[in-house]
Amino acid sequence: MTRAIMTADLAILYEHPQWFVPLFAALDRRGIAYRALKPGTAFDPADPAPPAPLVLSRLAMSAFLREAEHPIFWAQSLFAQWELAGARVLNGTAALAVxxxxxxxxxxxxxxxxxIPATRVVHRAADVPAAAEAIGFPLVVKANIGGAGAGIARFDSLDEVRAAVADATLPTSIDGVLLVQDYVxxxxxxxxxxxxxxxxxxxxxxxxxxxxxxxxxxxxxxxxxxxxxxxxxxxxxxxxxxxxxxxxxxxxxxxxxxxxxxxxxxxxxxxxxxxxxxxxxxxxxxxxxxPHDRLVDRIARWLDETRMRASGIEEVR
The missing domain is CATH 3.30.470.20 (ATP-grasp fold, B domain)
Known part of the structure; x- marks a missing residue:
């Protein structure tokens, strides 16, 4: 889906089919042109042209729940390319890394x-029981990358943890990393x-x-x-x-x-x-x-700042 013309100064990369309807409506009400982009096509890492000078990332970590071939890690490289090409990516590579x-x-x-809750980070299921003993019970085991509560399980005893390890029923994370955490x-x-x-x-x-x-x-x-x-x-x-x-x-x-x-x-x-x-x-x-109205207010100012930088004008604060 592409809104407005190809020369829009704002592009929005999003994945969820419903969550951003209110945002698009608020932008339309304000008359702010934008390109609404969905992951799904290959990108050329040597392409010097980002889709717009200002890009807003609306990528959800829960994307893997909706599509096995999710775009989470693909987007990391895509945002890096756009930033190297001179675009300002809101919630870009630094935020995405967190x-x-x-x-x-x-x-x-x-x-x-x-x-923070007491936590141990592991990458092997075999290490979960020792981490659990260090934390104490009750505890949760959770995926390092989750979304909408995915990849979280509560355990009330070491026997339960050991059984989950033996049965291979521990939560899993798409990056292979798990957190063993105090149940607060x-x-x-x-x-x-x-x-x-x-x-x-x-x-x-x-x-x-x-x-x-x-x-x-x-x-x-x-x-x-x-x-x-x-x-x-x-x-x-x-x-x-x-x-x-x-x-x-x-x-x-x-x-x-x-x-x-x-x-x-x-x-x-x-x-x-x-x-x-x-x-x-x-x-x-x-x-x-x-809050969409206040977000659009800030997007309008980000657009002004981006245009000023492009024209060599320093913003006065």
Whole structure:
């Protein structure tokens, strides 16, 4: 699908067929021309021409759930080529490198002095029992690259872990890396997802999933009978500052960070960085405003900045 003419200054690479309809509609309302690109064709690594001076990545880590021949690693090389060709890729290679590794996310968060769940990272199933003994029970084993709660299993004893190893029923990750992680009892059974735009706080929602691991808040994730509930919240300044620090360190132009309050000690534990923010379902009902409008406002300014750089004009701040 291509919107507007080939000379549009904005291109959007996306994979999910439904999540970005509201974004496209908001751009159309503002009269901002763009090319909407879907993975599916070969690219020439020697091609010097990116699709547009400004590219927005809307690539979801859950892509592997929808297509066995997913574009996640293909896109890493594609974004690198576009950046080398002079395009500005929003949520480009630096952000994608963080998005594609929960282990890297946790290391980044811990390097900022923030708390994470106790974790061990392994690449062999045989190493999981020893890692589990080091963590203690209950625990979860999760895929290094997941999405929509995929690749997460809870274990309550070492016997259960050993049986899963013997039966080859442990979760798997498309990169072969697994995390063995403390099962944190989240206070009130809820997690908080804090969204950022251009490294700054945008909004936060409290999500309860009835014990489920899939806490995707978007329209396309909501199905009849879903136990997920969402409510807007205003996190305290410390949490907002922490999330903005994570967004800066992760090179997130747009993205969400998930945190839960450990009911054992009241400590906020950050555990997930998600560069794919498709925003909350029914935003007018939950938030009272539509974050797509603010995203489009920032895209318009990014476009202006890109055009100014192309014409040799320095932005005045």
């Amino acid at each position: 998005d594609t590794s929960k282990a890297r996310q946790l290391a980044l968060i811990a390097s900022l002095g923030l708390a 009892p989240a206070r009130g059974g809820t997690i908080t997802r804090i969204e950022t735009l251009d490294r700054a706080y945008l909004y936060a929602i409290e999500v309860a999933g009835g014990g489920a691991f899939d806490l995707c808040p978007a329209d396309a994730c909501q199905v009849p009978g879903s136990a997920i509930t969402m409510v807007a919240v205003e996190p305290d300044r410390a949490l907002r500052d922490a999330v903005e620090a994570i967004a800066r360190a992760a090179s997130l132009d747009l993205g969400g960070v998930e945190v839960m309050i450990d009911d054992r000690d009241g400590c906020p534990r950050f555990y997930d960085v998600n560069a794919l923010s498709n925003f909350v379902a029914k935003p007018q009902d939950v938030l009272g405003w539509d």
